[in-house]
Amino acid sequence: MSSDIATAVPRPPARSASAPVMTGAEAVVRSLDLLGVSDVFGLPGGAIMPVYDPLMDDEAVRHILVRHEQGAGHAAEGYASASGKVGVAIATSGPGATNLVTAIADAYMDSVPLLCITGQVFSSLMGTDAFQEADIVGITMPITKHSFLVKRAEDIPGAIAAAYEIASTGRPGPVLVDITKDAQQAEAPFIWPPQIDLPGYRPVTKAHGKQIQAAAQLIAEAEKPVLYVGGGIIRSRASEQLLALAEATGAPVVTTLMARGAFPDSHEQNLGMPGMHGTVPAVLALQESDLIVALGARFDDRVTGKASQFAPHAKVIHVDIDPAEISKIRAADVPIVGDLREVLVDLEAAFRANTDTGRADITQWWAYLKGLRSEFPLGYAPTSDGLLAPQHVIQRIGELTGPEAIYAAGVGQHQMWAAQFIKYERPNAWLNSGGAGTMGYAVPAAMGAKVAEPERVVWAIDGDGCFQMTNQELATCVLNNIPIKVAIINNSSLGMVRQWQTLFFNGRHSNTDLNTGHGTARVPDFVKLAEAYGCLALRVEKEDEIDDAIRTALETNDRPVVIDFVVSADAMVWPMVPQGVGNSEIQYAREHAPSFDQED
Structure with missing residues (x-):
């Protein structure tokens, strides 16, 4: 979701006579309770202090007091990445909020579901360069899925619930909720669940059937296919579906830095990690392929090297839940927008149906790749200075x-x-x-x-x-x-x-x-x-x-x-594709690599 969408919060439904009245600060904590949040990481300060008072008495949410707000942000990231849940970080205004910026940017780049709650100065002081004032909504606009600025106590439940929804659906990512101190201190009826209305935010999860069929046909026809697996597989919890598709197609699999573990390293079809410091088989498999099936990957420069020289003979099937990623760097012959958990099931079924009448022979492709794997196993040289490797x-x-x-x-x-x-x-x-x-x-x-x-x-x-x-x-x-x-x-x-x-x-x-x-x-x-x-x-x-x-x-x-x-300071990371060149120039590997000739 683009951050340039208006930062207005969803309006609450009509007030109910039975709705309990509470402060905005109490509404923050109560909203977290009702969303099932059990752990938050944070550091208090003047503009968020009202929230910390009811937080002290809450038995459902464990608050972990960090020593620096950046630590809160990265801890929330680690929490989310290990569990698949939304990570929550809390900070005060000004430097407290800006200390979260690095972690927010980090979560945005790696699609980590994060809810960041920051305090803001009194609404009457905003724009006056008040003590510890910073326009954190403006600062984080390019690095969040969305940002909310809340100035009224009655808007808090809707903002927290909407932020949680946005962070955890579609392509996951960080969402910021900035709440003024007067909104935290004021009282309002607490209405739950709030009515969440997010115009324009409609993540597509189900792929178009014709695109699935087109992709399945390309896979069946490919003589040198590669499944190029990115971190989207992990975020969508689609590892089982990936395994099923890989085994159905028999195609080699490469897992990017963000996708390590998405496909078992012990599996015979796994060629390892591609990219600047990838394995020789993984790098050259992409480079020499005739079909790349990109699954939740974004053709990052660390994978492609010089993009204009990347996999020059390959057609591309690109599957991603974020349509902005498709054809951004490499034009897709078959673009598929959807959730990988659903897309992979449909794609496997369509592939099996397509191969009832036969498929291309990939045995020669595998012979080449196994030759690379045998000739260029991952290894390292002993150190020359007596220190540890x-x-x-x-x-x-x-x-x-x-x-x-x-x-x-x-x-x-x-x-x-x-x-x-x-x-x-x-x-x-x-x-x-x-x-x-x-x-x-x-x-x-x-x-x-x-x-x-x-x-x-x-x-x-x-x-x-x-x-x-x-x-x-x-x-x-x-x-x-x-x-x-x-x-x-x-x-x-x-x-x-x-x-x-x-x-x-x-x-x-x-x-x-x-x-x-x-x-x-x-x-x-x-x-x-x-x-x-x-x-x-x-x-x-x-x-x-x-x-x-x-x-x-x-x-x-x-x-x-x-x-x-x-350890030794002289140890280096190999293999290596230097920045700015094509992957065919992988150092200490390419000059020894056997060539693949379809005519052989």
Whole structure:
């Protein structure tokens, strides 16, 4: 839903004599109760203080007091991404609200259902540059599905209910409800359920039958098809339907960074992750294909490389619930707007019907792809400086913990290694900031995920740069009994930037050394820092210590655990497609790849 729709809230129905009268602040809390919200993350301040008074007495909603509003936003994201529910974050006006902006932008890019409630100055003071005033509706307009500005107490239930509806339906995303302080303090009848009228907001879930038939025919005719799976599969909870379609077609499957776990890594048809740091089989399968079936994917530049050179011989079937994504970057031969849970069922049935009279032979295609998989397995080189190989550390975390855990990553090299070297067998096991690339995401997102799924092991796999942006939320974890595990992949640098400097700036490492990992002058000392927060803290510098440290973390559930893994700064993420070139130029792979010739 476009954010430029008017920010007026739905009007309440006619007043009922039996409706209880309550303050706007009480209406906020009561609305959350009735929507089934059980957990919120927030930080109080002057303009939202009225809401915090009834929140204190509410037994249905657990409020978790964060140490920074950005942490509240990312925690709400982690909560939503792990559970599929709407995450809720609360902040005050001005800087409290603007501290949420990064998390809101992050949720918008990655289609995370988020309800953000902010306080606003008195309506009579708006526009006067009052203390802690900020036009948060205007600021977030480009990065929300919709924003509401509420100035009347009677409008609050309708705004909260409508925001929840918008956030959780269609293509999920963040919605902001900004409430003036006088609206929170005023009294009005509380009427539930409110009448929600959202002109123009009608998400299409059922696809057009003719488009389904056209897509099924293209799949049946394709000799080199690929199922290009994006995060929309996870958001629509369509993993089972994807598995059924994949097995019916026999086509190879590639899962983007946002879709890791949507299709089991152990499945024979899974070629891995495509894109800038994807596997060679996944990257070249897309590049050499004659049909791409894009499912909840948006042809992001990190997947396509130079778009004009991407999959030059492929026709495209593009399925997405958001019509704005279809043909935005790559023109679709068959566009399908609809919910993937429904579309995939219809598409599988239509494909089976089409193949009653035969289908193209894809055995030669699979022979080529299996050759790539055999020749270019994912791997890494030993380090040359005696320090730990970060890939090995992350791989062992995944192997010792298992697929039922949740893994939240920060942004950078460790994010790519976590996507590459941990095996994902189920949706919602992998959380990361894919579109925005937000450093500092991992710790608060892991915290939110653990609140949503308390019985699962939750790892935050973080870099030493990312960790220093939001590690204050360890205090939140300790005080609220949220025992996450944190693995700091400490290469004492901003690793991904350093890698690019090594490759493209003649090794000139300008301002990427963080001085966190080597020798005695660690600034900060992560072990001492974690212990100061009340965590169990360990440091690992030798390979034979890795497994024992991970096992200790897995056995400790009375507090968070932080492990400082001191790894080599020279380790790089491979394979790699440099920015601005086509995927055929994948480095350290393409020159060795066997060619695919349909005539052979």
